[in-house]
């Protein structure tokens with residue numbers, strides 16, 4: 001099935017204050033503030049109030065545009081996008097239309113059939129409108145959100161599957177986190193609209209897909225819906241639908257209006273600002289090492305596999321945790337535990353490392369224990385699970401659950417096994433590998449998983465010589 005998908009993603013940026021006034025930016029908060037407590041005449045759209053552009057938002061937007069390889073436009077200009085909606089007090093949204101901050105960029109994703117370059121059409125800044133709160137037979141307006149800074153990132157229709165769209169959003173979210181443009185542990189919203197068309201049908205816009213988890217589901221649903229309609233000889237008209245995550249379906253909103261219908265005009269309250277060399281230099285100076293750069297460095301510097309490196313850089317705090325651990329133990333051991341058991345356990349509990357309540361020193365402790373042979377891989381996994389669930393120092397967890405490798409005399413365990421399994425020993429001496437593995441299995445059972453299999457193999461070989 002031939003499908004074309006493009007994305008428009010809105011992300012609330014984490015500048016301290018809003019984009020056109022000095023009110024505190026609710027996107028930086030961990031708790032939802034009381035309604036209508038973060039407002040002033042400007043973000044309430046009162047007559048006589050004037051917007052003033054917050055340069056901190058430009059600095060963030062420039063970093064995003066640079067990270068996505070965009071051409072930076074020489075001037076910042078704002079326009080009014082006029083429409084009526086009860087959450088829009090001024091009846092227009094201040095946005096960038098004719099001249100976005102960045103144009104013609106790209107981001108590379110690792111799709112199932114190889115690397116793929118997704119073109120970025122544009123990145124622009126705009127204000128978020130207020131929020132409607134539906135309450136019984138009333139609709140209330142909360143103006144806290146009004147004036148929250150947004151970056152809108154628009155791709156070309158370069159995705160040929162819902163999975164590619166998800167991989168792109170995951171990559172984008174990681175970059176935004178690295179840039180400190182967006183903090184997933186706050187109330188900040190990361191939301192996408194998708195354009196999707198099948199060969200033989202018109203383009204349908206799917207609104208309101210939150211985060212990175214829903215995108216694949218929403219697009220798969222829409223793909224099947226359109227394919228079924230086309231198969232039955234129905235036509236797919238240009239339209240807008242909304243994704244309903246609770247029902248797992250898309251629902252018709254309206255026939256699509258065109259951009260021209262919004263009657264854009266340049267906003268006379270906001271004069272153009274030149275993007276100077278000094279501003280660009282500052283943005284470049286604030287650029288951190290990006291995920292793909294960190295990935296390449298990890299593979300080279302630590303000699304770990306591409307797969308492990310990829311898993312480590314997907315979360316900034318995990319990447320820096322790994323670098324600490326790699327200073328204390330063999331990088332391969334640190335990478336395998338952190339990208340493997342630790343991440344698996346966090347994912348299972350739907351936690352991100354940063355907000356999990358775990359401490360770096362706890363993870364470092366486990367890695368050191370593995371390195372020193374005090375913890376087998378299997379018991380390290382157990383320790384990780386208990387540590388995440390009980391939020392306790394692994395030292396206590398390991399002691400309490402008896403996970404530590406016994407300091408036993410392996411030979412005294414192996415000798416009786418060899419004596420009691422004369423047939424297997426004989427087969428092994430005849431060159432049967434299976435017989436050796438059988439003896440290893442017996443020894444592992446006897447030591448209850450507290451000894452690494454490699455160690456058992458080594459000792460057993462010695463004994464049988």
Ligand code: ZN
Nearest residue numbers: 021023040043
């Ligand atoms: Zn305000």
Ligand code: MN
Nearest residue numbers: 010095126152
């Ligand atoms: Mn927008």
